[in-house]
């Protein structure tokens with residue numbers, strides 16, 4: 001029986017914070033400061049950075065029970081990490097989570113964007129173009145948008161996120177929200193054999 005490889009904490013941290021998708025090792029993404037704000041808007045959010053992303057706000061839907069699940073998911077992350085997560089209401093926040101019926105590929109994802117100074121280089125890197133120098137210190141994030149595909153959530157599956165008494169169900173819908181918040185905070189999936197941002201296990 002094969003022995004699982006072991007990794008140091010530093011190796012795991014490096015892996016989970018730099019291995020972005022098929023482009024393999026890439027720059028670190030990090031939030032400035034000790035507090036990161038989030039919002040679950042009830043009206044169409046203002047999207048500052050769009051680049052090549054579709055205009056998801058066009059299909060915006062009110063959050064409904066998603067707001068309860070998202071608030072719980074942010075709370076779990078807040079318990080877990082050193083950075084403090086603070087909800088803002090009616091004010092643009094650093095992380096925004098929302099529903100849309102017009103997401104790219106009808107998918108659910110987190111899109112993150114750096115501060116203005118690095119925006120152009122970040123865009124080049126996202127397109128797979130060479131970025132010189134390779135930014136070993138990574139980018140400070142400015143905004144992250146989590147878009148949940150409206151077709152797959154609580155309008156069609158009323159019990160996917162909360163039960164009849166309004167308690168959050170720790171099911172696949174909830175775990176998806178936890179997963180996407182992890183991306184918004186700067187974590188990726190990791191490579192085979194490494195610790196991975198969980199997709200199908202209990203959040204705690």
Ligand SMILES: [Zn+2]
Nearest residue numbers: 179180183189
């Ligand atoms: Zn993911």
